[in-house]
Structure formats: C-alpha cells, structure tokens
Amino acid sequence: MFPTLFGVAVFIFVLMRLLPGDIVEIRLAGEGANVTQESIDAERARLGIDKPMWNQFVDWMGGIARFDLGQSMWTGNPVADEIALRFQVSLQIAIMATIVSIMLAIPLGTIAALRQDTWVDYAVRLFSITGLATPSFWLGILIILGLLVFFEWLPPLVYTPIWVDPWANLSQLIWPAVATGYRYSAVATRMTRSAVLEVLREDYIRTARAKGLWEKLVLSRHALKNAMLPVVTIIGLEFAFLIGGLVVTEQVFNINGLGKLFVSAVGYYDYTLVQGLVLLVAFIFIFTNLIVDMVYAWIDPRIRYG
C-alpha cells in the first residue's frame, strides 16, 4: 500500500513540474508590462518553487509525515482545509451514487438471472449496456432539462449540509448521484446477473430445493449470499472510480466538490493542491481495495488471510 502511494506521490510531483509555465506566470500575467523579473523571482521564492526539485520534494514529504499537505499556492489556505470543504460534498454524492447503483444493480441483476433469456433479461441487459454507454454529464444535462421543462424547477445552487436541512441537501445532491449512479450500476448489474446464474447451478442450491425449502429462502439465504462476493468487489472498486466520474458531473450541476476543485487547480498550476488531491484519490482507491479484501473474508469464511 505505502510503496504504491509513494510512487503516486513521486509521479504526480514530477508530472506537475513538467508543466510548461507556473502559477507565478498566471497570477502576474494580469499586471502586464509592470511585472519585473524581480517580482517574479520574489514570488517564486515566497512559494518555494525556486528551490531545486529534490529539495521541494523532501519538504513536501516532510510535511506529509506530519499530516501537513502544505498551503494552496493560489488561495494561500491550507490544502487540507480546501479539500475538507469539498470532500464532504463529493463523499456524500459518491455514497449516494453507490446506493443508487446498488439499488439498481442487485434487484435488476437478480431478476435478469432468474428470468434468463426472456424479455425481462434482455430489457435489463439493454438498460445496463445503455448505462455504460451514456456519458454521465449528458445524463446530467438531460436531467436538468427534464426538470426545467416538465417541472419548471431547478435544484438549489447553494450547498446546504445534510444536518442543517436534509431536504434542501438531498434535493440538490440526488441528481448528480442518479446521473453517476446509473452509469456505475451497469457493471454491477452484469456482475450480479452472471454471479447469480453461476450460483444457481451449484449443488447446494439443488439440495436446498430438494429438501423443500421455500424458493424465497433458497434465493435469499443460499443463492444471493454467495453471489454477492464478486458484486461487492465490483461495487467497492467502482466507489474509488466514482471520484473520477464526479469530475465531470460536478461541472454539469455546478457543485463545488473535489472534481471542480481538481479541474481549477490544474488550470492554476496550483502544485500543492493538485498533489494533495491526487494523493487523496489514490489513497481512497488503495484503501477501498483493502476494505474490499476485508469484506471478502467476512462474507466468505473460506477466504481467510493468514
């Protein structure tokens, strides 16, 4: 886990410094001819980007060891604060999108498997392949269009935390969650379908049916429980990638989350902020992988890590 994170850190650090131009040039560009070389150098020195690269890297790593991600070069606020502000928004959307995708995927996938090769199965498969092909930002645009045209209503633009006013909060964040969740449900639906199909052919299902168990119990206790293993993996892995999907969706819904922050930070050459964000995303990804492995062992007692 840590070697990979370190690799990510090195990679993004070098990548950012390969960018032509830096934040000082962008910030001072507005002042036109009045910019002197001295003021550029002074600004670079203030931000510490005049030092040799290895020196900057050591400084950054030293900060991280003390849980200090440094200050945003653009706003001057601590990176951790900038991120924390948006993180709760994005995290909430990501969790809600995951819930949406679970609520779509597991029932649909199971029904498709139970009614294999009927029109229900085909309809579900069509629905999920369409989800995979639809760009979530376009779905977002369509949702906004639909809300405007049919209800003459737009989701609120100002973010309200869920503990202040749950209704206002949900009415803003549910739409991006649906737009991203639908897309992410596609893979999980297909996985559920094939997993249930596979499990239904197992001997213990035949045994359960043979001893006269209710079909409902056969499905819920024996089939679904065992079919969930690959589904949990997929959902877990996708949770990490949701953050990536949010980059575009947040733009459509004008939500001030991590995705928007990332795009603007890249635009401003805000080294410290981009580095912090990328490290966070990589950490979430690697950490969810770990959690998925642990949930594995919990669901399936056959798998125990020594």
Next chain:
Amino acid sequence: MPVGQLSVDAAILERSKLRDWGQAVLRFARQKPLGTVGAAVVILMVLSAIFADVIAPRDPLETDYARQFTSPNATAWFGTDAYGRDAFSRIIYGSRTALIVGFTAAFFGATLGLVIGVASAYFGGRIDMVVQRFMDIFLAFPLIILALAVVSILGTGTFNVALAIVVPMVPRAARVCRSNALAIREIPYVDAARACGFGHRRIIFRHMLPNVMAPYLIMITAFLGQAILTEASLSFLGLGVQEPTAAWGLMLQGGAEEYAESAPWLAIFPGLAITISVFAFNLLGDSLRDVLDPKLRLL
C-alpha cells in the same frame, strides 16, 4: 506441375478463402444479432467519418448569425447553434474527431500494453514485479484524472487528447495481457522455442504475442468506446478538442440551463451520437469476446 496450374490453384484458394470469410461473417451475424447491429453502426460511423465532406449538408465551421438557434427543420435537421452552425453537419464531422481519437488511443494503448504485459509475463521474476508495481501506480488513478493531468502537460487539441488517453489505457491493457501470457508461458512450445535457441525478442513477438491476439482485439473494441467517452468528457470540460473543431463533447459544452430555454435540441443530439457510438462499440466488443474467447466472459 505447369506454372499455369499453380496460379489457377492460387485463384481457387483465394476464392475459397474469401468464401470462408463470408461464411464467418454470416455465422457471426446469425449467432450474434446484437453484435451485428453494433458492427453495422460502427461501419456506418466509419463511413460517415470518411465521407463527411459528401454527407454533411453544410460546412461544419460556417457561421451564420442570421440563423442562430433555429430549431430542427427541413434545411437544418438538428437545428443550429449559437453561431448559426449546422448541428447535423457538426455531428457528422464530429464522428471523424471521435474516431481519430478513439482509434489512436485504443490502438496505441492496447498495443503498448500488450508488449509490456507479455514481456513482463515472459521474463517473470524481478522484472515482472517491478513492472507490475509500476503499473499499479498508474492504476491508482481514475482514467479521467490521469488523462486530465497529461492534457495539462501536453496542452489541448485532438492529437494531444488522444495521447493523454493512451497513458491510462496502457496499464489496463498490460494487466489483462500479462495474465493471459502467464498461462501461455507454461505451454511447452515456449520451452521448445527456447530450446531451439531463439532469442527473447523472437519468442515474445513470434510465439507469445499471436496467442494473446484474441483478448487484444476484444480490448481494442472495448477501449474504443471508453476512449470516445473520455474524449467527450475532456472536450466537455474544455480540456479536450478545441473550438472550432467539430466534436461531440464540445457541442454539449455550455450549461444545460442556458440551452433549456433557447435550444434544447442542442443538448440532445450530440449526446445521442456519443451514446449510440459507444453502445455500438460495446455491443461489438461483447459479441467478439463471446465468439473469440469465451473464457473472458467476466472481464
């Protein structure tokens, strides 16, 4: 045998080969009707990209401020945008952009991944471990974030966007090809080739690569859809293909709220174009996978 006879045989052989191909296509169409629909849409898209000049009723870049935001009608099928440009022509030309970026990104991404993955599996041991750790680093980024980072270095524009999508594709392709190649490495003919004294390069390129072709082909079709989606997303963010080039993602740029009042059709058709083309590539890829390599069904 007289020389004439030989060439006649060759002609017959050629024709029977053609017939084999025809039969293969027919069988594919019978077994996989959905895949055939996908293939048909893909072919249609390729044709419209090649013959865009002939099909498009107007120049996609031609602005006409007298026709701003006209709704779809007989002369402008999909209406016109804020500059009076014909949306239908822009969608036709947009297929060119999508396919150029899609093919470049998918082909180079999958091919680089193929070589790296197979070589990594072939050499095994420490080399394999180092390469895999390196790939892990790239895999820890969501596709679009890595592409965004690369675009910000290279700059925007059609070619750079294609290149930016190649980078995240490589480790994904490498992982799939490696696991396939690992199985192939254990088959005795690789040992036989080594016993014959062949070099590493020859064994990798002549003996192992051809056997990983099925997943490679499947991967290219799957990547094509993903690459088109990523290009559309980047262009939508303003970090991809730039105006005035016709690109689907770019056409969707500029908030839904603004268009909802004035011209909702501008938000609908380009999105449909993206969805249908990605849909077609996915269908084709799925069917190819079932036909070529049933083992990969869960990929």
